[in-house]
Amino acid sequence: MKFATRAVALGFALLLCCAGSAQTAAPGSSPDPAMDQVVHDTCGKRIVLLGEPPVHGFGKVLDFKAALTRRLIAKCHFNGFFIESGIYDFLNIEKLETSGKTVTAKTIQAAIGGIWANQEVERLIPELLHGVNSGKLTLGGLDDQLSRGTYAQSEMPRDLAQYLKGDSKDRCLSALERHTQWQYSSAAPYGPDDKARLIGCLNQIEAQIDAQIQSGAAKLHAAGAARDFQMAVSLKKFLSRDFPEPAANGDADTQSSNDRDRSMYQNFEWLYSRMPAHRKIIVWTATSHAAKDLSVVPDERRISMGSFLHRDFGKKAFALGSSEYSGSYAFGSRPARQLTAAPENSLEARAFRENQLTARYFDVHQLRKLGRIAARPLGIDFKTAQWNQVFDGLVVFREEHPPTPSVR
Numbered sequence: 001m002k003f004a005t006r007a008v009a010l011g012f013a014l015l016l017c018c019a020g021s022a023q024t025a026a027p028g029s030s031p032d033p034a035m036d037q038v039v040h041d042t043c044g045k046r047i048v049l050l051g052e053p054p055v056h057g058f059g060k061v062l063d064f065k066a067a068l069t070r071r072l073i074a075k076c077h078f079n080g081f082f083i084e085s086g087i088y089d090f091l092n093i094e095k096l097e098t099s100g101k102t103v104t105a106k107t108i109q110a111a112i113g114g115i116w117a118n119q120e121v122e123r124l125i126p127e128l129l130h131g132v133n134s135g136k137l138t139l140g141g142l143d144d145q146l147s148r149g150t151y152a153q154s155e156m157p158r159d160l161a162q163y164l165k166g167d168s169k170d171r172c173l174s175a176l177e178r179h180t181q182w183q184y185s186s187a188a189p190y191g192p193d194d195k196a197r198l199i200g201c202l203n204q205i206e207a208q209i210d211a212q213i214q215s216g217a218a219k220l221h222a223a224g225a226a227r228d229f230q231m232a233v234s235l236k237k238f239l240s241r242d243f244p245e246p247a248a249n250g251d252a253d254t255q256s257s258n259d260r261d262r263s264m265y266q267n268f269e270w271l272y273s274r275m276p277a278h279r280k281i282i283v284w285t286a287t288s289h290a291a292k293d294l295s296v297v298p299d300e301r302r303i304s305m306g307s308f309l310h311r312d313f314g315k316k317a318f319a320l321g322s323s324e325y326s327g328s329y330a331f332g333s334r335p336a337r338q339l340t341a342a343p344e345n346s347l348e349a350r351a352f353r354e355n356q357l358t359a360r361y362f363d364v365h366q367l368r369k370l371g372r373i374a375a376r377p378l379g380i381d382f383k384t385a386q387w388n389q390v391f392d393g394l395v396v397f398r399e400e401h402p403p404t405p406s407v408r
Contacts, residue, residue, distance in 0.1 A: 048281070051289070053377065057329035078282050084264065091230065092111075114147060140271040143263075157177045161173035199240070213225055262305075323396045324397045
């Protein structure tokens with residue numbers, strides 16, 4: 001599907017500003033010039049991918065992304081928020097909406113998942129909840145992976161198995177629950193036979209849902225059947241990456257990563273196709289998935305979700321990267337770790353020469369002028385690349401810190 005052909009020109013012109021000057025804020029703007037500049041550059045886009053280093057352990061970038069998301073929804077009328085979390089729980093949120101049941105903050109927290117169970121992201125949840133309950137915002141999960149403590153883990157197996165009958169229903173429900181709740185043991189571990197059994201069940205479920213839709217039997221519940229079908233499709237893609245055949249290039253991890261990014265892109269396609277006209281989507285993800293092209297980065301063989309979206313949307317898509325000059329980070333409940341010092345000639349070191357900024361934004365033109373330069377937006381290690389070919393803009397934080405643990 002080529003989305004770019006369907007994109008329509010916006011009916012308003014954005015105010016011209018200082019072409020990405022990182023030193024001063026425009027009169028009357030917020031005290032955060034980096035934020036103002038990013039809003040200026042992204043407000044008129046159709047798709048904005050908000051990246052963060054893949055270790056997901058930086059509090060300031062999360063706080064910045066949450067504030068930026070609120071600005072894009074309130075000021076720039078973005079009406080979709082898709083996140084690198086499992087698609088399953090967000091489809092369940094849609095099911096709750098359409099059945100007239102209340103969507104709660106806890107439901108959204110669970111859907112977002114433990115990787116973002118921190119106060120920085122939780123500050124965004126009231127905005128997401130208001131948008132959903134007012135009908136002004138569509139939420140969506142892009143990933144096909146399963147998370148703990150979710151609808152996908154506890155209730156989805158029964159919702160999928162309902163399309164089967166008799167022994168097939170009982171057998172598949174047992175297999176699905178065993179997997180989503182990880183009821184394997186050292187004596188009976190998960191293996192290729194379990195994978196084959198699960199995929200066989202999901203094929204049966206897909207066939208039954210499709211038959212019901214085609215026959216008109218599911219007419220009154222067609223939307224629900226379509227959601228369940230997409231859950232089965234996504235779960236099958238997730239399982240298909242287990243016990244892979246040897247990759248052609250000998251790099252099974254890269255192949256699995258690329259398959260996952262393609263799966264997220266396909267889920268984006270499906271979610272996007274079901275939204276009304278004038279769609280403007282925020283995509284909350286890691287920089288490695290947001291990047292518009294990773295092939296220009298040394299030793300990178302990954303093909304990002306962002307590369308597909310930039311192919312489809314062209315200049316209507318915007319990939320925002322983030323990095324850090326100094327500080328510390330922590331993934332989940334793990335101990336904080338100190339970042340290595342930024343080299344003198346790195347992008348991060350240049351960001352804070354002769355200024356007292358806490359965050360510095362480089363637009364695509366500034367990134368181009370820097371040329372090939374060492375930076376670490378793709379993780380905690382420095383790589384040398386022409387970063388304007390990877391991102392449309394990059395925010396660098398002077399001193400990072402780990403996310404603030406959730407109080408729940």
